[in-house]
Amino acid sequence: MQSFKVVIAYDGTDLVGWQRQAAGVSIQGLLEDALRALDERDVTVVGAGRTDAGVHALGQVAAFTLARPLPPESILRALNARLPDAVRVLSAEHAAASFNPRFDARSKTYRYRILNGPVKDPFERRYAWHIAGTLDIAAMDAAARLLEGPHDFAAFRSSGTEVKSTERQILTSRIADCGLRIYCGFEDFHDQSAITNQSAILNPQSAMRLLVYTVEGTGFLRHMVRAIVGSLVEIGLGRREPAWITQLLASRDRAAAGPTAPAEGLFLVRVQYGDAVAAER
Amino acid sequence: MQSFKVVIAYDGTDLVGWQRQAAGVSIQGLLEDALRALDERDVTVVGAGRTDAGVHALGQVAAFTLARPLPPESILRALNARLPDAVRVLSAEHAAASFNPRFDARSKTYRYRILNGPVKDPFERRYAWHIAGTLDIAAMDAAARLLEGPHDFAAFRSSGTEVKSTERQILTSRIADCGLRIYCGFEDFHDQSAITNQSAILNPQSAMRLLVYTVEGTGFLRHMVRAIVGSLVEIGLGRREPAWITQLLASRDRAAAGPTAPAEGLFLVRVQYGDAVAAER
Numbered sequence: 304m305q306s307f308k309v310v311i312a313y314d315g316t317d318l319v320g321w322q323r324q325a326a327g328v329s330i331q332g333l334l335e336d337a338l339r340a341l342d343e344r345d346v347t348v349v350g351a352g353r354t355d356a357g358v359h360a361l362g363q364v365a366a367f368t369l370a371r372p373l374p375p376e377s378i379l380r381a382l383n384a385r386l387p388d389a390v391r392v393l394s395a396e397h398a399a400a401s402f403n404p405r406f407d408a409r410s411k412t413y414r415y416r417i418l419n420g421p422v423k424d425p426f427e428r429r430y431a432w433h434i435a436g437t438l439d440i441a442a443m444d445a446a447a448r449l450l451e452g453p454h455d456f457a458a459f460r461s462s463g464t465e466v467k468s469t470e471r472q473i474l475t476s477r478i479a480d481c482g483l484r485i486y487c488g489f490e491d492f493h494d495q496s497a498i499t500n501q502s503a504i505l506n507p508q509s510a511m512r513l514l515v516y517t518v519e520g521t522g523f524l525r526h527m528v529r530a531i532v533g534s535l536v537e538i539g540l541g542r543r544e545p546a547w548i549t550q551l552l553a554s555r556d557r558a559a560a561g562p563t564a565p566a567e568g569l570f571l572v573r574v575q576y577g578d579a580v581a582a583e584r
Numbered sequence: 585m586q587s588f589k590v591v592i593a594y595d596g597t598d599l600v601g602w603q604r605q606a607a608g609v610s611i612q613g614l615l616e617d618a619l620r621a622l623d624e625r626d627v628t629v630v631g632a633g634r635t636d637a638g639v640h641a642l643g644q645v646a647a648f649t650l651a652r653p654l655p656p657e658s659i660l661r662a663l664n665a666r667l668p669d670a671v672r673v674l675s676a677e678h679a680a681a682s683f684n685p686r687f688d689a690r691s692k693t694y695r696y697r698i699l700n701g702p703v704k705d706p707f708e709r710r711y712a713w714h715i716a717g718t719l720d721i722a723a724m725d726a727a728a729r730l731l732e733g734p735h736d737f738a739a740f741r742s743s744g745t746e747v748k749s750t751e752r753q754i755l756t757s758r759i760a761d762c763g764l765r766i767y768c769g770f771e772d773f774h775d776q777s778a779i780t781n782q783s784a785i786l787n788p789q790s791a792m793r794l795l796v797y798t799v800e801g802t803g804f805l806r807h808m809v810r811a812i813v814g815s816l817v818e819i820g821l822g823r824r825e826p827a828w829i830t831q832l833l834a835s836r837d838r839a840a841a842g843p844t845a846p847a848e849g850l851f852l853v854r855v856q857y858g859d860a861v862a863a864e865r
Binding site for chain 1: 595640669670672704706709
């Protein structure tokens with residue numbers, strides 16, 4: 304018996320989330336089905352983070368144990384040959400039998416993409432939250448930073464979920480202004496004058512500003528990142544001051560916080576483990 | 585009665601193409617249904633290019649005539665409110681009653697996106713052709729340039745279609761190397777060190793090279809751009825020399841050319857008309 308660690312990327316738009324469900328296609332289900340064909344027995348796959356329906360991953364981590372002695376490269380190729388192209392295994396390696404991607408994780412990093420502009424971009428609708436109103440990015444970033452540190456995040460949990468503690472440690476919480484993006488991907492043009500002319504022919508207001516919220520923490524409550532983003536957008540739209548975030552933390556009241564931001568903007572970016580975390584810092 | 589010209593972008597992945605069909609959702613059908621609701625009568629929409637199923641547009645042009653006197657801004661807003669978010673109207677303006685987007689076009693520009701790298705990117709699978717083998721970009725560009733000028737493109741037409749002439753005038757035909765793209769969109773990160781670390785954690789081979797084929801012509805045969813791209817990729821993979829393109833043109837034989845490239849990489853970028861063309865040059 305040999306255990307493996309894999310890193311997986313997926314477009315979650317048409318999936319019911321990480322966890323196997325009674326109906327619909329899940330990432331765990333796709334991997335377990337592919338591994339059953341490969342190992343000719345039932346295989347259980349454990350993931351680092353249980354992403355919800357519609358949420359994406361750039362670096363989800365999963366583990367499983369196989370009876371057949373296969374080199375990691377063969378597992379990577381065999382899985383990618385069987386998986387739909389919305390789900391790709393990016394790397395595979397041997398792991399200790401004791402490796403648990405969820406409980407061994409030192410921290411997880413999520414990002415949330417917001418596109419701010421007048422018209423929703425058809426090529427980004429699956430991968431970003433479109434906000435038409437003007438956003439105060441500096442206020443959003445000031446508010447985001449108030450979440451760093453150990454806090455009780457009860458105000459940002461999913462209502463109806465039971466957990467022992469709602470305290471979590473957030474290491475980084477920042478909003479980055481990634482600048483203007485030419486609407487509909489015109490930036491791919493090598494000829495800059497073509498871009499300029501094209502945006503003149505099209506709606507001159509069509510440039511979109513990309514904001515990326517990055518949050519790294521040792522653990523997250525269900526829907527926590529999306530509840531945070533929903534609250535940061537309230538602040539960005541000028542409906543609340545940045546200090547409202549501190550009041551929300553103190554209130555422990557989910558009803559007081561902003562709406563849950565839609566799933567399409569959220570990406571599980573990476574999961575950090577022991578030595579890898581140390582080496583990176 | 586007032587005629588209008590609109591510029592439209594769409595993600596064609598889940599659509600049956602521009603033209604209304606017996607089954608499936610077409611862009612023409614979506615626009616005509618939305619305009620019928622707006623004008624309370626049947627409205628016919630004429631498009632500049634009949635894009636096929638799965639083909640995208642950044643700047644398709646369409647025209648229609650309404651009985652209700654509405655300002656262009658209201659039409660833009662009303663259409664976008666009724667259309668699915670895969671289809672967006674980018675601009676709307678008054679047009680002459682005689683305006684025909686197809687026959688009045690001076691030229692059309694298409695681009696075709698190819699992503700070259702070891703593993704297919706789940707976030708690009710709807711918008712690019714993934715090629716795993718190494719591509720000789722200089723050879724592809726040299727071949728592409730041989731198509732500029734007036735030629736008989738019979739070797740690149742869709743088999744089974746009847747047209748009066750297979751001669752077309754190609755103004756520009758170029759392959760651009762748009763450089764490395766970090767796999768799965770990690771380039772959005774503002775922290776460059778995070779990108780580097782991330783790509784080290786993931787598959788070190790995971791960077792993808794983006795190639796963009798841009799072709800501008802006064803007219804195109806059905807499937808012509810995709811047949812050209814299929815042939816250019818044969819050359820890029822080293823199976824043929826660039827001069828093969830000249831032989832193909834002379835042969836007038838569709839069976840001799842490369843396979844038809846898949847729809848997902850193709851974008852109708854823009855349609856040029858009279859004065860706008862003159863002003864741009």
